Amino acid sequence: MSKLSRVRLHNFKGKQSEWAIAPKMLLVGPNGAGKSAVLQAVMVGILGYEPRLGRTPASVVQLASGREMSVEIETDAKFILHRTFKMSRGAVSTSVWVSPHQGEKNLADAHRRIAEEVGDFAVSFDLNAFLSLSDAKKRAFLFSLSPTRRSGWDKAHLKSRLIQAVRAPVSSLTLHAWIDKAFSLWSEGQDLQSNFDRMLIYLKKEFSLWSMRKKEGILAARRMLHARNQEPFVPSEATRTTQREIEEVIERIIRIREELAKDEARRASAEARGREIRGIRARLEEWQAASASAQQIETRIAELRARSFDRASSEEERREIERRAAALLAEIDQEERRLGDLKIALEIEEKGLTRAESIRGTCPVVEGIECPVDFTPVIVEGRERLSEQKKALAEIEMLQSARWRHYRELQESLGHLQARAQLLDEGEREAQKQIAAWEEMLRRGGRREEERSELEAVLARLETEEAADGGYADPGDLVLQKEGLERHLEELKRRLAEQEERRSLWIAYQQNQVEVKKADANVEALKQLIAALGPKGLQGEMMKEMLAPFSKIVNDLLRAIDPEKELLFRFQDLRGNEIFEMGWNRGERFIPFETLSTGERVLFSAALMTALILFREPRCRLLLVDNLESVDLHHRRRFVEALCTFVNEGHLDHFIAAGVEGIPPGDAARLGVKMIQMADSEKVSA
Known part of the structure; x- marks a missing residue:
């Protein structure tokens, strides 16, 4: 087994330091001295992230005190891993360097090498927070760290079990559609808990959305039903009758418009012919007058020529x-x-x-x-x-x-x-x-007789056509009829719009009922899937399968520190209800974790966390504990003694505990614990 020998911090929560790692290590100092920074740096170095902050590089840089942060871990076998996180223009990048180099070309190769040398699992927990967790949160904590993959729980098996678990009156198509959508989020590169969380978060979000749609649909249905009840129901035949009336009125209006157009054409033709007749008569009269006044024109020409200029x-x-x-x-x-x-x-x-x-x-x-x-x-x-x-x-x-x-x-x-x-x-x-114009008139006078005979022939033809024309009707009556029909058409259109509005309200109500039923089916399907995947469903079944061998490991550890203690998990209460409780088994009695003494809960926690590490079988078995001061000195000493026993017996390679208060130096020396007193502004290597 590999053991850690040193950790180096650069810009990690304001720290620039280097720490020698011992198998048994206790960090003591006031708040802000950097105890938690060391624990978090070890987790970031091994895993590449801090589980309580998130799994992405963006979550890790919350711990950075500069634009570049790095953590380096060295083992007793001189293997070195160096992780760097950089921030540039709002983006976060990460890189990993390992030594000695064995041809690693990318991050995946480096992570595989790290898993081979130091493992890819460690447990870091807050003692005070864990002691106060509810049963449901303890169950979630154990599930998140348990290696359920080795029990056969993979994607195919989980999907098969889920389909069996949700056989219910809900539409199978709806259920299977949601199952397919949920499992489309599955990532083979992630562990079971991450995939579980991703699917449950997605399903719960969709459950909220569809529940809201269902609620809004029901409220809308009530409003539409109330509005429909305020107006009489309009049958479809009434709408069709109104539509036929509109079409008939439109046809009549079109016929009147065509008749008016024809009369307008006849009237325009008659008016044009009348204008032409009047023009010809005027020209004939002018020519006749011009013939009579030719002598007068010649006299006027002579007078103008005689004028002196x-x-x-x-x-x-x-x-x-x-x-x-x-x-x-x-x-x-x-x-x-x-x-x-x-x-x-x-x-x-x-x-x-x-x-x-x-x-x-x-x-x-x-x-x-x-x-x-x-x-x-x-x-x-x-x-x-x-x-x-x-x-x-x-x-x-x-x-x-x-x-x-x-x-x-x-x-x-x-x-x-x-x-x-x-x-x-x-x-x-x-x-x-003027002289030129009069002379032109005199010249035209010679040709006037021929043109006059032609104009008289045209005039005779036009007068004959005018006499034969039957005339045209007065458009006033037709215009009045058209205006009346147009007003009636507007009234019919208004009536049709009201009828269609009432009809559309009824259609919308029917469509709304379909949508409400669809939303109800989705809500019911999502509700069943969430329950089937949750702690009282498949997650609980996986926990039960995992807890049998896990309980044996815990009890073996407990016997090493207190032979009278035995862990027991209970999944049903006296009424047969589904529960999750853990505690001591004392003969015929079950003592819940919450009712145990502080000392018993402390020993329980030490064995439980060590068992999780043994269950995962990492290359380096490392346990990190924060807020050790949450229990008094007596129980603190018992907790450290238990962890020392686990190290001595080879169950753990390292434990690093941190707290404002530790144990007496004499106890630390007796147990072989390296206890470091950390100042408010730690800056030296330890």
Whole structure:
């Protein structure tokens, strides 16, 4: 058998430490010192997960204090296994490394090697929690750790037994469908308990869903039944009668619309013919009037040609005004340049006088030197001259403004002449256009007689057709009939909708009854399957088959520490009800676990957990116990003594117990227990 020699932790619950593992080991220290971290690290190292947290890498990284966590275990045979868990961008990855390497290529090979060297099973339990478990939870705990596979309980056997167990009045198709769905979740790579849990969780979830559907269906049925009772029942014949009436009304409306369309076509044809007749008559009348007025047209043409459109006098006046305006504009430009020069000269002289005034008493040539010369007379004379020049400039500007006004007046006169010339041009063009039109009329007059005879023939034909036309009916009556039928159709449609709504309510009620029955069948089938798979069904039968050899192992262990104790499992009470209890067998009396003394329950727990390990036959038999302080010193000592006996007799390779309180050092030395006192912030190797 392999034995563990060392465990190393990296970022495991904040620990960076290394521990030497002894066959008998007791970790003592306050809460937070890292006792549970060591126990959990050993479980993670051997199994790859912590059973109480879950079986996935994502559950293991709850224990990490960094983005990378690792556990390394070494055996006395120098076999080393190293597990690493990494977190990156929300994903968790795991890797396993073993040494010495024997050609392992993947995780499966590494796990197989670990199982060969140290096994794939260990028991870790909380003493305080186990002592307070109910019977049902104790049964679930034992079932989760028991090796039922070796008793022949595989997928095929379990499915066969389940089919036999649920033979009942429930629809066999429904039952078998749920059985197939449940067993489709079976994974050959998982143990029996994991598959059991997966199937039961699935079936219980479906049971809740179908129970809810059944409840909702019943409530909906009540509502629909109440609503149906509020309205009279509508037979299907009434709905068909209403539908036939609707079809008849629609046919009548279609016929009226067709008749209206035909009348509309006849009316449109008659109106078009009438418009054509009126047009021909108008043209004939125009031609007749035109023939009578040909002489008048010739007279008007002569009058238009005699009209004077002479523009010579206006053109001469326009040229004279343009000449005068051009001369005036040249004079204005010349004066503008002269005004600009005068303004620049005035500005320069103004700046010179201003500077002379500002430097009074100093030299005008060299700055900063005083000058005794008085320039005041010169400045006064310059100011007077500047004033006279400004007055002259103002007079020149007034004359320039007068020139501009005269220029604008000339431009305005020129605009009037141009407008008058444009009117003469337009009048001449209109006269020519009118003359051309009248001349065209006179030319057409020669061809008018031939066209007139043709138009008279067409007019005679159209008048004959008009006289033969029987006319068309007044659409008012048909429109009134159509509108009345359309209102009746809407009423029939509303009535049909109400009838169909009441009919659909009844159909929905019938469909709902089918769905309720379906839900009821599924609920009953799921209920039977859950019961058949549960603790009082096949799970209980497996427990009974397993507990016979298991009880023998426990009692053999008990005899090594207290020959008077004998374990007994009871599956029926005095009334014959299905139960699960474990306790002592004292002659004819059964003493339940809950009524045993603390010492008896402690010994019971030690033997029970050791028996589970022996039952699974792992390569390394390891028992981990937490919260040892939950019992007093006397019972704590008895518990440790029992575990030491199991190690001494070869039933266990290791036990590691942890608690806030341990046993006296003298007792530890006597029993050969390695007791480690752990500080609040353990950081050294032990």
